[in-house]
Amino acid sequence: MAGRKINPIVKMVLEFGPILVFFLGYMRLKGQHFMIGGTNYDGFILVTAAFIPLMLITTAILWRLTGHLSKMQITTAVMVVIFGGLTVWLNDPAFIKMKPTIIYLLFGGILGIGLLRGKSYLRVVMEEVVPLKHEGWMILTRRVCVFFLGMAVLNEIVWRTMSTETWVTFKTFVLTIAMFAFFMLQGRIFTEYAVEEGTEADAEADEN
Structure with a gap:
């Protein structure tokens, strides 16, 4: 099923914005360490933790605007939750x-x-x-x-x-x-x- 058409720039921002934010966040926090709940996390882990909800939010907005998500978009969101969650949970x-x-x-x-x-x-x-x-x-x-x-x-x-x-x-x-x-x-x-x-x-x- 084809979704509703939206501005190509808006679509690009929603699809690639989280990746760029991830990059900028990592460059800002790389080499830094944070003690949270008695566990030491480096900047990469914290940026990953922030990336997960950001990816879900932009995917939800994309679905809301277009009424449709491709199988690749859905799979990518699921993989981000699974592998991003494991990264944060296991601090790896x-x-x-x-x-x-x-x-x-x-x-x-x-x-x-x-x-x-x-x-x-x-x-x-x-x-x-x-x-x-x-x-x-x-x-x-x-x-x-x-x-x-x-x-x-x-x-x-x-x-x-x-x-x-x-x-x-x-x-x-x-x-x-x-x-x-x-x-x-x-x-x-x-x-x-x-x-x-x-x-x-x-x-x-x-x-x-």
């Missing part, structure tokens, strides 16, 4: 650092299963935004699947081998820019396999 930053890996593996795996069945699950969530012929969806799905799995591996390498500050910068900017750049580079698919007006039925017939 490893959990929130693993979150992008789990999300990318989950979606990459789902797309991969669909490809093995000869289907494009990506089409289910994107068709109303980008109508393509069946062949175009299959090509795009294969590329997105590989991209997600590659990002999962890259996130693991960064958080396991580099400093927390490097990972926060990587999470905030590199992953976001990589996502935008990836889809920008798929312009040829969107043009070559675009479904022309009045041919939607033909596209469905191609898939079946």
